[in-house]
Amino acid sequence: LELEDAAGRPWYKSAKTWAIVVAGGGAIALGLLVGAYAQNGGPQTAKSSKGKAIIDTYELDGGIQSSDVPIRGVMEATKALEQSLETKEATETTSAAGEATQTPGGAGETSETTTADPAASGDSSTQPDTTAPPTPHAGSPASGSVVETESVTLIWATITDPSGVTYAIDIEWLDKSGAWHSLVARTGMAHPGFNHDLGDTQERWRVWAIDGAGNAGPKTDWYLIQRSGLP
Numbered sequence: 355l356e357l358e359d360a361a362g363r364p365w366y367k368s369a370k371t372w373a374i375v376v377a378g379g380g381a382i383a384l385g386l387l388v389g390a391y392a393q394n395g396g397p398q399t400a401k402s403s404k405g406k407a408i409i410d411t412y413e414l415d416g417g418i419q420s421s422d423v424p425i426r427g428v429m430e431a432t433k434a435l436e437q438s439l440e441t442k443e444a445t446e447t448t449s450a451a452g453e454a455t456q457t458p459g460g461a462g463e464t465s466e467t468t469t470a471d472p473a474a475s476g477d478s479s480t481q482p483d484t485t486a487p488p489t490p491h492a493g494s495p496a497s498g499s500v501v502e503t504e505s506v507t508l509i510w511a512t513i514t515d516p517s518g519v520t521y522a523i524d525i526e527w528l529d530k531s532g533a534w535h536s537l538v539a540r541t542g543m544a545h546p547g548f549n550h551d552l553g554d555t556q557e558r559w560r561v562w563a564i565d566g567a568g569n570a571g572p573k574t575d576w577y578l579i580q581r582s583g584l585p
Contacts, residue, residue: 483567487515489574490546490563497577501552504581508548510561510574517566523548524573525559534558552581 493509495501513519525538537557538550541564550559557580562573 483517483565484569485565486569487513487519487563487565487571489572490521490561492561492574492577495577495579497575497579499579500582501579502582505549505551506579508550508559508561510546512546513563513571515563515565519563519565520544521546521561521563522570523559523561525550525557527553528556528558552579554581554584556580556584 490510490513493511495506495508508523510521513521520541521543522541523538523543524536526534527537528534537553538559540548556578558576558578560574560576563571565571
């Protein structure tokens, strides 16, 4: 069955029919746009702290409207701002933790310990002792003495040294040919004296001091001594 208008033309050739179709289609399109606006572009009522930051960023009042910022742009801006806020919070947390663990002296400060150089400071306690003790000049008997008894005590001057002192002594005897021979050689004596028994020949003796560092001082001259009754 084919419909005709008042002029007897088919309905799809009527201008009035197409006007009605166009008007109806426009109404449907308008309704779809209004529904989309109501669903996506209406005023926002719930505002989180991050949502408020977005609103402040775009300087909007009363919510983000679809006519002010495109929906796609809002979504991308929201995601970027959330990431920025999370990065900032993580950075502030890390900085606060780092400040809490700093030493009282502050970051970048170092502590230096300087060891004094004994040689530079003149501390003689660490310097090697190379000074020899002085000569312990003999006291008695004097050189050329004739002793009445066989036993005699040889005595010399006392020497002192910070490292301590010991004494050494040499005693020699003279044979008939005029040659001297060693009779006593003693070291490590703590006291300035030595008991000796004279022989039946002329003798001589000398002493010197040795400090605790092993430095030997000058030896005394030879002192002649003999027992009485010898030619």
